[in-house]
Amino acid sequence: MAVYTQVDDQTLSHFLSSYDIGEAISFKGIAEGVENSNYLLETTKGRYILTLYEKRTDPADLPYFLNLMEHLVKKGINAPLPIRDKNGAALQTLAGRPACIISFLTGVSIDHPKAAHCAELGKILAEMHLALADFGEDRANSLTLAGWKSLVEQTAARADEVSSGLEKTLKDEIAALESQWPDNLPSGAIHADLFPDNVLFTKDKITGLIDFYFACSDSYAYDLAVCINAWCFNAEHAFQEDCAAALTEAYQSVRPLNEGEKHALPLLCRGAALRFLLTRLYDWLNPVEGAVVKMKDPTEYLKKLRFHQDAENERSYGL
């Protein structure tokens, strides 16, 4: 959450001259996005975000992310629109890094979502899935079973440093998920990281979805499971049944889940909890020297995983 790459005014001015978006009248580095350098750019014609993609982003994935955002905007979903330069190119190079200007979206993230916010989320999540049905591009999810298995191998030996018994929990869980993970659910492009900080609200209505840099091909219901994990637990990590019921009901009002998806939901929620448990655990065990990123607590997702393990069936989520 910081600006890693500095862009000076002359570099910016030269960069903007290839666009048709006017001249800079304000330019501030913003403390957003863990992975990249982001600037809030105001020009004589409007407001934008300039992103420089740092090394954790694979440049080969960028056309997928940018095309996906553009597709969503064309379909009427409030996602950031990648701005094309005078030659029609959205993806650029700036200060030696891949870079892109996207449109700025207003709205404020909700830190402690209530059921009404979850209902808004469920509706737009389903609308986004429907809008992406004809997207037509594919990107494998590097953070699903195979990726989790690799992360378990890299973290298990030291996992008990974080929580006693965690090594066994991880190994048991990955084995359980491997044996039961569904592979026949309706799938397509998903956001895969739709946490509250990636959803902008204005007066309790969603006015923007942002940060599509984990988007990938996976089952739609898995995207819903990520949201259940991220939106339906309170600050003490206790499950909020009213939030989950609002989320799944609103989702289904736009895109009804089939029986297979409903049945799989508890397992998908376990997978989603494991995914964030593992990446947080990895970051916790491998702190980056001089990193400006605030470490996130892995045990939050251990608690969530335990909730999902105990969930009897999909009715626990209001289905």
Add this chain to the structure above:
Amino acid sequence: MAVYTQVDDQTLSHFLSSYDIGEAISFKGIAEGVENSNYLLETTKGRYILTLYEKRTDPADLPYFLNLMEHLVKKGINAPLPIRDKNGAALQTLAGRPACIISFLTGVSIDHPKAAHCAELGKILAEMHLALADFGEDRANSLTLAGWKSLVEQTAARADEVSSGLEKTLKDEIAALESQWPDNLPSGAIHADLFPDNVLFTKDKITGLIDFYFACSDSYAYDLAVCINAWCFNAEHAFQEDCAAALTEAYQSVRPLNEGEKHALPLLCRGAALRFLLTRLYDWLNPVEGAVVKMKDPTEYLKKLRFHQDAENERSYGL
């Protein structure tokens, strides 16, 4: 240059309810200001900066800084205006910290100023000094002779780690400055840190002065000396005579320097160079664990100090 203190949406919403500036429609942490947490806040009524003052700022100094900004705005200088709440208070407490909302100023900082930018700067610097003549509040400069002497004592023993011979240079310089430092120059409130990143330009005209958190009582010519150091050397730290001439000429077109100020200028420039050399050296030798601040090179100001030591008289600066 980061957000140290997180403000969640409910805290923000409650905080804004004591003001008459509308509701938040966007709220982004900005990577600006080394010392404090800054948010760019857009409401239904306008744009603002919300600052939470972190521990390096003495809360007792805040009324001085806020009153000074308000005084400047009343006098027609484009400084941030501290916004008062419904009870008339500008200084608040938020998330356990002193906090203030100030108006947002448009403009972009110039990273590599040219003579034309220095002329703009000289004019507004003098206008600011005139505008502050009747400010009437006092704050001792903690970073003048006595403060430098203390910093020399804290850094000299290890100074040669940074540059061979630096310990002797520091001790000789502080002795020379102590014996010659002028105490009878026209004085008042000064900015004391008017670096290019604290000056906002729109189309080569200055549209804002920001970051008054080093403001203090000192000689006006010392403020000019800080600007000569910060604006009149190129990226390789070589002195730019045309920049200095433009700066001092423009300054004098608004507020002519008296003979004492002119004569003292080389010495004041040495003092200003020593001030930034010492604070950078101190930070270099005492890195803060987990600090998100990019370390600044102390030797930049050693080179500048040497230039000023070699300057024969005020004519070196275009006077």
